[in-house]
Amino acid sequence: MNATLLRNGRIINNGQDFSGDVLLFNGVVAEISNTSITQNDCTTIDCQGCIISPGLIDIHVHFREPSSGKHEETTETGIASAVNGGFTTVCTMPNTIPAIDTSKMVESAIKLANQNGQCRVLPTACATIGRQGETIAPIDAIVSAGAIAITDDGDVVENDEMMSAVLAHCAKNNVPFMQHCQDPKTTIGGVMNAGKIQQELGLGPWPRSAEESIIARDIRLNKPIGAKWHAQHLSSGGSVDLIRKAKANNQPISGEASPHHLLLTDEACRDLGTMAKMNPPLREQHDINLIKEGIADGTIEILATDHAPHPLHTKNMPFDKASFGIVGLDCALALYAKALIDDGVLDWASMLAMMTRNPATLINRPELGSLAVGNRADITIIDPNLTWTIDSQIFASTARNCPFDGWKVKGKAIATIYSGVLTSQCLSDRINHCNTA
Ligand SMILES: [Zn+2]
Numbered sequence: 001m002n003a004t005l006l007r008n009g010r011i012i013n014n015g016q017d018f019s020g021d022v023l024l025f026n027g028v029v030a031e032i033s034n035t036s037i038t039q040n041d042c043t044t045i046d047c048q049g050c051i052i053s054p055g056l057i058d059i060h061v062h063f064r065e066p067s068s069g070k071h072e073e074t075t076e077t078g079i080a081s082a083v084n085g086g087f088t089t090v091c092t093m094p095n096t097i098p099a100i101d102t103s104k105m106v107e108s109a110i111k112l113a114n115q116n117g118q119c120r121v122l123p124t125a126c127a128t129i130g131r132q133g134e135t136i137a138p139i140d141a142i143v144s145a146g147a148i149a150i151t152d153d154g155d156v157v158e159n160d161e162m163m164s165a166v167l168a169h170c171a172k173n174n175v176p177f178m179q180h181c182q183d184p185k186t187t188i189g190g191v192m193n194a195g196k197i198q199q200e201l202g203l204g205p206w207p208r209s210a211e212e213s214i215i216a217r218d219i220r221l222n223k224p225i226g227a228k229w230h231a232q233h234l235s236s237g238g239s240v241d242l243i244r245k246a247k248a249n250n251q252p253i254s255g256e257a258s259p260h261h262l263l264l265t266d267e268a269c270r271d272l273g274t275m276a277k278m279n280p281p282l283r284e285q286h287d288i289n290l291i292k293e294g295i296a297d298g299t300i301e302i303l304a305t306d307h308a309p310h311p312l313h314t315k316n317m318p319f320d321k322a323s324f325g326i327v328g329l330d331c332a333l334a335l336y337a338k339a340l341i342d343d344g345v346l347d348w349a350s351m352l353a354m355m356t357r358n359p360a361t362l363i364n365r366p367e368l369g370s371l372a373v374g375n376r377a378d379i380t381i382i383d384p385n386l387t388w389t390i391d392s393q394i395f396a397s398t399a400r401n402c403p404f405d406g407w408k409v410k411g412k413a414i415a416t417i418y419s420g421v422l423t424s425q426c427l428s429d430r431i432n433h434c435n436t437a
Helices: 075-085 103-116 139-144 160-172 196-201 209-222 237-248 259-263 267-276 285-296 332-341 348-353 357-362
Strands: 003-013 016-025 028-033 042-046 051-054 056-061 087-092 120-123 177-179 229-231 253-257 379-389 408-418 421-425 431-434
Touching (some): 003 028, 056 357, 075 408, 075 421, 087 379, 103 120, 160 177, 160 209, 177 209, 209 237, 237 253, 237 285, 253 285, 332 379
Parallel strands (some): 229 253
Antiparallel strands (some): 379 408
């Protein structure tokens, strides 16, 4: 007997929002009810005051394995960070060293992740060999091997003909393409948002047009192809309207927003230095406002961290030489809540859809984004009112490159359940083992 009863929670699932119990049995969801479930001989978790959600999904993480030794994060520590943050499924980016661009490498990435057994790791694979943009990767074979999406993340696919060929292969294999929208011609030497603060600091400019021009180009190229096309880590307000218009024309387009692009502006580059150095860069308040408008009206449907762990010595450098990026998984949920719920943009139900159902739909794994009888029991229990202070020193990730240290936030995953097994919990007084109902 391997039963767990989640008692008396607020069940937010697939457009529904009600109070009740969820019973897990042998790794799958056995019953969901708006009344009390009776079950003998089980572990019970008291979910009073908490949300019971399908397990959180992050479609954009970097786990750095294989690596040249430059990075400390591994698949194992990345998974620990995901579990700590309440995530049960993550999609890893292929810009490892070497890059994941063959079916064999996809197979080894899956094998490595499965050894851990604490979180579902779905690798993406490259669009072009070595992410060099010159030779198309064997997309048919890497999708057959299990790659969940195609991307050269970290770099754009720059050449128009290559991009069209990649999109055609993605459409044929019914797999999404995820674009890192950065025109390299307009970002040479660019390290932060082109604007007043960049001029004040005397750093290289990175204009909004670098992102917007790629989105506009890809929408044009994809029109006759119709592949599932997804814009990663949106930073510019102007990008939102491009996506909005393409969606209005029924193009299969989507976009993601990241915690840092919702909460920080380019002023953080002056105040926090390299901890605020991001790719794409932090923009201005009006960009944040437009991205939030896009989230509120459903133009942007997915939240993703771009979890980019870096050893601190690569951040403790002059701004133009330091690494780009931010560690994300441990504290993402509370940061999204701060940006979107505290600000009245969304309620918990609509925000969690952006972390469960919507990303699951994009990657063609809808069963991962909803609780249903018979589905694997991937569940996140969230206390929406728990207040805490972000402290990167206690992150499960090896990395500490976090500009949110010391922020007071509200909302935390208090238990992560993967395939029916409790992989993390922070409130053990809610757990009971009973022999009778
Ligand atoms: Zn990227």
